[in-house]
Amino acid sequence: MFAVTILGNNSALPTLDRHPTAQVVTCNDSLLLVDCGEGTQVQIARYKIRRSRLKYIFISHLHGDHYFGLIGLINTLSLLGRQDPLYLFGPPELEQILKLQMECAATSLQFEMHFTPLLPENQGIIVNDKDLQVSYFATRHRIPCYGFVFDMQKRKRRIVPEQARAYEIPAAYFSQLAEGADYQRKDGVLVKNDWVTLPPAPGKKYVYCADTMYTEELLPYAHQADLVYHETTYLHNLAERAAERYHSTSVQAATLAAKAEAKRLIIGHFSSKYTELTPFLEECRPVFPNTDLALEGATYII
Amino acid sequence: MFAVTILGNNSALPTLDRHPTAQVVTCNDSLLLVDCGEGTQVQIARYKIRRSRLKYIFISHLHGDHYFGLIGLINTLSLLGRQDPLYLFGPPELEQILKLQMECAATSLQFEMHFTPLLPENQGIIVNDKDLQVSYFATRHRIPCYGFVFDMQKRKRRIVPEQARAYEIPAAYFSQLAEGADYQRKDGVLVKNDWVTLPPAPGKKYVYCADTMYTEELLPYAHQADLVYHETTYLHNLAERAAERYHSTSVQAATLAAKAEAKRLIIGHFSSKYTELTPFLEECRPVFPNTDLALEGATYII
Numbered sequence: 001m002f003a004v005t006i007l008g009n010n011s012a013l014p015t016l017d018r019h020p021t022a023q024v025v026t027c028n029d030s031l032l033l034v035d036c037g038e039g040t041q042v043q044i045a046r047y048k049i050r051r052s053r054l055k056y057i058f059i060s061h062l063h064g065d066h067y068f069g070l071i072g073l074i075n076t077l078s079l080l081g082r083q084d085p086l087y088l089f090g091p092p093e094l095e096q097i098l099k100l101q102m103e104c105a106a107t108s109l110q111f112e113m114h115f116t117p118l119l120p121e122n123q124g125i126i127v128n129d130k131d132l133q134v135s136y137f138a139t140r141h142r143i144p145c146y147g148f149v150f151d152m153q154k155r156k157r158r159i160v161p162e163q164a165r166a167y168e169i170p171a172a173y174f175s176q177l178a179e180g181a182d183y184q185r186k187d188g189v190l191v192k193n194d195w196v197t198l199p200p201a202p203g204k205k206y207v208y209c210a211d212t213m214y215t216e217e218l219l220p221y222a223h224q225a226d227l228v229y230h231e232t233t234y235l236h237n238l239a240e241r242a243a244e245r246y247h248s249t250s251v252q253a254a255t256l257a258a259k260a261e262a263k264r265l266i267i268g269h270f271s272s273k274y275t276e277l278t279p280f281l282e283e284c285r286p287v288f289p290n291t292d293l294a295l296e297g298a299t300y301i302i
Numbered sequence: 303m304f305a306v307t308i309l310g311n312n313s314a315l316p317t318l319d320r321h322p323t324a325q326v327v328t329c330n331d332s333l334l335l336v337d338c339g340e341g342t343q344v345q346i347a348r349y350k351i352r353r354s355r356l357k358y359i360f361i362s363h364l365h366g367d368h369y370f371g372l373i374g375l376i377n378t379l380s381l382l383g384r385q386d387p388l389y390l391f392g393p394p395e396l397e398q399i400l401k402l403q404m405e406c407a408a409t410s411l412q413f414e415m416h417f418t419p420l421l422p423e424n425q426g427i428i429v430n431d432k433d434l435q436v437s438y439f440a441t442r443h444r445i446p447c448y449g450f451v452f453d454m455q456k457r458k459r460r461i462v463p464e465q466a467r468a469y470e471i472p473a474a475y476f477s478q479l480a481e482g483a484d485y486q487r488k489d490g491v492l493v494k495n496d497w498v499t500l501p502p503a504p505g506k507k508y509v510y511c512a513d514t515m516y517t518e519e520l521l522p523y524a525h526q527a528d529l530v531y532h533e534t535t536y537l538h539n540l541a542e543r544a545a546e547r548y549h550s551t552s553v554q555a556a557t558l559a560a561k562a563e564a565k566r567l568i569i570g571h572f573s574s575k576y577t578e579l580t581p582f583l584e585e586c587r588p589v590f591p592n593t594d595l596a597l598e599g600a601t602y603i604i
Contacts, residue, residue: 045318106444
């Protein structure tokens with residue numbers, strides 16, 4: 001299972017029905033939170049996200065609509081008795097802010113929190129888990145801001161059942177075959193793993209482009225991604241305003257997805273001035289047909 | 303108009319239908335925000351509170367459920383183009399936290415923000431407006447925490463219409479009479495103000511007791527208040543837990559109101575473990591009959 005669930009799709013000014021940026025990436029049993037605007041913990045409860053499975057949190061940048069909900073979420077996890085470590089990634093000052101807030105409240109967390117600062121000079125891999133690799137890259141925004149590439153690697157080899165049966169390998173052993181083990185038969189024959197399995201299926205890639213003005217510097221990261229999230233704060237008639245504010249338009253997001261040869265695009269971070277979102281789709285689809293709105297509560301399978 | 307509107311009545315763990323602490327005190331044309339838990343800016347929008355009239359913000363203490371929504375609200379006011387100064391009161395570290403968060407976001411506010419640190423040694427009057435006085439006092443909590451006394455002073459003298467007419471004072475002059483002016487008649491007679499008016503009606507007092515364990519140290523502040531807000535995190539069977547955590551129970555809040563000879567009590571800061579709130583009323587009313595629940599969205603006239 002590799003999917004992303006949208007918790008907030010709005011830009012800085014919250015509205016009554018759209019929340020600031022937050023997404024949950026599900027990678028098998030682990031949940032990864034990407035940005036955490038004010039109210040994210042309530043959205044997590046509303047959409048029944050299993051907080052206990054949350055393992056990694058990534059904060060793209062220190063504009064409030066991307067992290068003001070983080071300290072509240074951390075507090076809540078602690079109050080609820082979490083014991084598993086939590087891995088947090090963000091600009092270095094984030095750690096300072098959280099520490100100061102916890103000191104003032106005399107909070108001592110009930111779990112370990114490991115913070116990794118994101119620095120422009122260290123761009124690259126930050127998570128290398130059994131089936132997931134995460135790396136980060138700089139976007140172009142008013143303050144330092146990073147996007148993330150989530151690479152789900154299929155580790156399990158694909159069993160060819162008729163071959164496995166031909167070598168009389170019992171089904172109970174198939175899970176070990178999938179992990180790459182050979183099979184020792186009682187008659188002394190050693191069945192090599194690659195006689196009965198194929199290499200793992202190709203991985204999947206999700207690219208979160210965070211807040212950014214249009215820049216083709218992102219193309220190498222988004223290249224042939226299965227899913228790209230790109231912000232569209234404005235419709236394209238406000239391209240000038242978008243550039244001034246280091247944001248992007250509908251058409252720019254679609255252009256990036258097309259040039260990157262991505263398979264699918266979801267768009268979000270809509271300015272609160274827009275009550276209707278379909279015009280965003282109408283502007284994107286002529287440029288990149290496989291575009292969808294990032295809708296709160298919706299899950300997009302990658 | 304002197305009233306309090308509840309925006310959040312829950313304690314630390316938010317639920318889907320109860321928010322962390324925040325209240326708006328209306329004093330004629332001015333709005334005062336008392337505490338500002340996460341999501342308060344959305345509650346302000348939900349209950350159509352006029353943000354432009356917000357003049358003072360008071361933060362009782364630095365537990366997150368009382369201030370995590372503040373930085374987001376301040377940001378939003380700035381994005382919406384506020385120009386009027388904002389007066390903020392809270393523990394001294396609050397200023398440090400806000401400054402750090404604004405620096406990291408490269409935020410420059412579009413309005414002046416005046417911060418007054420609350421310190422145990424300076425307890426007393428912090429606002430002395432034309433019709434409102436606000437003072438603060440220490441409560442007993444795990445970290446420094448303050449309650450607030452809101453005193454609305456009636457400045458206008460009460461006109462006795464039949465007397466005013468007997469002296470042939472035109473109705474157009476009544477507003478000046480209410481301000482205390484004498485009236486010079488064309489025939490040379492000077493009508494002294496106190497011949498035709500009575501002193502202003504007595505003021506009204508609202509006392510916000512913030513988070514606190516039961517302590518009769520609060521009695522002098524709550525004495526004969528028209529309305530007292532006191533926390534009731536727990537029902538009375540959990541009195542021991544309440545004390546351990548520096549919180550209060552239903553019966554304790556009612557006892558305080560009774561001993562203070564208050565006229566009315568509202569209770570809030572309910573633990574999220576309670577889905578039903580009526581047991582709080584059932585425990586309070588035998589001790590202090592004029593008790594009500596602090597319900598979100600409800601306005602209590604003082």
